[in-house]
Amino acid sequence: MTAHPVDRLLPHLRGELAAAERAAVDSHLAGCAECRDAMRDFAALAALISRAPEPAPPMHWGAFRSQLHAKLERRHRPAGVGRRWSMGPLPAALAAGFAAVLLYLGVLSPVGTPPGGDQATLEGQVLAGRLEVVTQLDLVQDLDLLEDFDDIDGLDSPAPSRDS
Amino acid sequence: MEQSDEALCRSVANREPGAFDLLVERYQERAYRIAWSIVRDREDARDCAQEAFIKLHDAADSFAGQAKFSTWFYRILVNCCLDSRRRGRGWRRLLVWRDADDADRADDLVERQPAPPDDPGERMDEDQQMSRIWEAVETLSPQQRAAVTLQYREGLATKEIASVLNTSEATVRVHLHRAFAALRQRVGGAR
Numbered sequence: 001m002t003a004h005p006v007d008r009l010l011p012h013l014r015g016e017l018a019a020a021e022r023a024a025v026d027s028h029l030a031g032c033a034e035c036r037d038a039m040r041d042f043a044a045l046a047a048l049i050s051r052a053p054e055p056a057p058p059m060h061w062g063a064f065r066s067q068l069h070a071k072l073e074r075r076h077r078p079a080g081v082g083r084r085w086s087m088g089p090l091p092a093a094l095a096a097g098f099a100a101v102l103l104y105l106g107v108l109s110p111v112g113t114p115p116g117g118d119q120a121t122l123e124g125q126v127l128a129g130r131l132e133v134v135t136q137l138d139l140v141q142d143l144d145l146l147e148d149f150d151d152i153d154g155l156d157s158p159a160p161s162r163d164s
Numbered sequence: 165m166e167q168s169d170e171a172l173c174r175s176v177a178n179r180e181p182g183a184f185d186l187l188v189e190r191y192q193e194r195a196y197r198i199a200w201s202i203v204r205d206r207e208d209a210r211d212c213a214q215e216a217f218i219k220l221h222d223a224a225d226s227f228a229g230q231a232k233f234s235t236w237f238y239r240i241l242v243n244c245c246l247d248s249r250r251r252g253r254g255w256r257r258l259l260v261w262r263d264a265d266d267a268d269r270a271d272d273l274v275e276r277q278p279a280p281p282d283d284p285g286e287r288m289d290e291d292q293q294m295s296r297i298w299e300a301v302e303t304l305s306p307q308q309r310a311a312v313t314l315q316y317r318e319g320l321a322t323k324e325i326a327s328v329l330n331t332s333e334a335t336v337r338v339h340l341h342r343a344f345a346a347l348r349q350r351v352g353g354a355r
Contacts, residue, residue: 007337010344014315016322041348045297049316052294057199059191059210068188068214076219 002028009039013046169233177225187218191234194318195241201313202245202306212248216241231327235320238328242310249306293351300350308343311336 005025011017012025029036167175167189172316175183200209217241220321301309307329314320314328322340326333 006345007334007341011322011337014322015209025261038345038348042344045344045351046316047292048290048297049301049312052297056197056209057206059196059206061189061191064192064196064210064214065185065188067210068217072218072221102274163196 004028004032004035006035008040009035009042010046013039061148170227170229173220173224173233174229176221177227184217184221187220191237192216195237196316198238198241198310198313198318199245201317202242202310203248204302204309204317208248209245212244212314213241215244215248219244230325235324235327238314238318238320239330242328245310246306276331296351297347300347303350304343304346308339308346311339312343315340 002024005012005028008017008021008025017025029039031140167186169187172183172187172190176187195213196209199212199216200206203209203212215236219283220237223240225232254318280305301312303310304312310329311325314325322333322336326336329339
């Protein structure tokens with residue numbers, strides 16, 4: 001028996017072999033049960049792969065194209081434009097470390113804090129409290145109840161008794 | 165009438181507005197699917213597909229038009245994916261991936277194994293088989309996965325795959341045969 005034509009079984013299934021090659025494989029298959037079994041399994045596997053559901057994770061194509069255009073634009077930007085602040089990972093890490101040290105010295109260190117607290121900080125906190133009310137202004141304006149101060153004044157007075 | 169891919173590629177080379185976007189929309193899903201089949205990682209596959217489109221944009225004028233556009237583009241894409249693997253961007257999967265050489269050695273062992281017994285009691289239903297087959301595909305080498313995907317999901321002929329992978333038709337036949345022998349062994353046949 002001739003050597004098994006293993007790498008020609010799949011091309012044979014797909015009809016890709018030339019006539020002479022196909023005839024040689026057919027002749028081998030006629031006398032080789034092992035190759036016939038392999039051929040049958042390969043055909044079934046090929047059909048399964050062709051119709052199996054798509055296994056790739058889903059992708060948002062709008063985001064894909066936006067990101068692609070952003071990359072393309074970055075790639076074609078003239079050298080130096082928009083790259084003034086870009087730096088490699090090591091300088092970026094050093095800069096971040098330096099900034100962290102400065103932050104620690106400036107915020108957490110007791111040096112420079114006046115005894116009894118900082119007056120400017122207290123005023124800032126009061127102002128911030130007022131600002132919070134301002135941010136809720138829409139809500140306050142929507143409360144019709146507040147427009148009628150007579151009603152508000154009367155809220156504290158005892159409710160009239162049912163007898164009167 | 166809809167413009168052919170080849171004509172669109174020439175329009176991209178001439179920097180005609182909209183041509184690139186049209187080609188991207190035509191090929192984005194196929195590009196991502198093929199990239200995913202090779203790198204097996206969502207982000208890496210997206211990056212590889214995008215990189216292939218950027219290369220297409222920049223090199224559109226080098227498309228000679230002798231081959232089909234799809235074959236030319238798939239070659240760019242597959243090269244991006246294999247380069248990505250070589251650069252180790254797929255490091256997250258290194259622990260489960262075998263080296264291609266190891267895969268080939270394992271395939272040699274598979275070659276020597278007898279076919280699994282044809283026992284109807286051991287046959288799985290189709291859903292189980294499909295799930296197992298994709299698990300088995302994951303164990304193939306990137307080149308084998310690329311060949312299987314290009315042939316059985318994208319419908320490329322062996323000759324076209326050889327052009328995409330920049331190798332001989334005989335090598336593609338070997339990739340495909342080893343891939344199927346491994347799948348047959350792992351899935352237990354699909355009879």
